Amino acid sequence: MEKIKVGIVGLGRLGKVHAKNLAENVQGCQLIAACSFVQEELDYAIRELGVEETYQDYEEMVKSPTIDAVFIVSPSGFHCEQIQLAMEHGKHVFSEKPIGLDLAEIEATERVIKSRPEQVFMLGFMRRYDDSYRYAKQLVEDGELGELTLMRCYSIDPSSGMESFVKFAGASDSGGIFMDMSIHDIDLVRWFTKKEVSKVWALGKNAAYPELDKVGELETGAAMMQLENQAMAILVAGRNCHHGYHVETELIGTKGMLRVAAAPEKNLVTIMDEKGVVRACSQDFPERFREAFVNEAKEFIACIKGKRQPQVSAYDGLQSTKIALACKQSFKTNELITIEN
Ligand code: NAI
The missing domain is CATH 3.40.50.720 (NAD(P)-binding Rossmann-like Domain)
Structure with a gap:
């Protein structure tokens, strides 16, 4: 071919x-x-x-x-x-x-x-193509965790990117921290639970870089969500992580719980020296999700060749954006937002 x-x-x-x-x-x-x-x-x-x-x-x-x-x-x-x-x-x-x-x-x-x-249309929610997330998803599908009751998601960018972010924040429209960063976690919540989000309440604070207040951006944001079946999700998004790129996900179910990347370890190496026992951390998204980016591109090409559609659809894009916008609105108004589905 x-x-x-x-x-x-x-x-x-x-x-x-x-x-x-x-x-x-x-x-x-x-x-x-x-x-x-x-x-x-x-x-x-x-x-x-x-x-x-x-x-x-x-x-x-x-x-x-x-x-x-x-x-x-x-x-x-x-x-x-x-x-x-x-x-x-x-x-x-x-x-x-x-x-x-x-x-x-x-x-x-x-x-x-x-x-x-x-x-073929495919959206770049690459975490769905990461080996650890795929493994976790299979465990959930096999019923190993029972019914999911709560998800906790952290997505925190390295502080090394903060200076350039602060400099260009006014000029570029990222859509805000919930749209730019939490959207991956929102997709994970919908993917793992197979439920829609019905209510969100979001908060935020610029502690290290208060100048972000002026350009309407956030250094740290948090959102609490209720799903249509009363399950819960707690999301934290940030831009000021000092140890690297921290993406961590916790699933709590009726029969067990699991964590993906409880510490954002770079690899399997442990260093023991005068600093103690040290595990290096991944430093940015190209490093942490290297394989996932390759896997999703392979899937896109395979879908074209196989004349089939991938599992991440435009509808997933619409729903995740709806939820991210509700977070943005909640932060702005300091009110609980109900999402019509
Ligand atoms: P960037 O600002 O580093 O690069 C943007 C590029 O687009 C530049 O090459 C620029 O010349 C080009 N460009 C801008 N407007 C254009 C136009 N109208 N026509 C043609 N070229 C144009 O942006 P970055 O950080 O690479 O982000 C790009 C997209 O990728 C964003 O939508 C972002 O949300 C997404 N992204 C996704 C990540 C993930 O984890 N999946 C991680 C980082 C970014």
């Missing part, structure tokens, strides 16, 4: 990770095109990744007849428009999370996706 020819838009922090995986680590595809506003990134794609076509205009790229599929890794505010354009030009689409920042726009995008069932 011919290789699936892929064009990528966005070659920033995550775009470079995906581009390298598509060029080197995923069989059955060829990274043939790249689109970015930044010329140096396009030069890099030609030089390092063997890309043949480069574009500064996204619409030009999706019009290219050589491209079968696009990988969207641009800033979140562009996702909906770019998904729709690619779908309308007959391409298969992988989009990074969140699917969008505005519910009406996401609903319109979902309609376009649904109208083209022969084209």
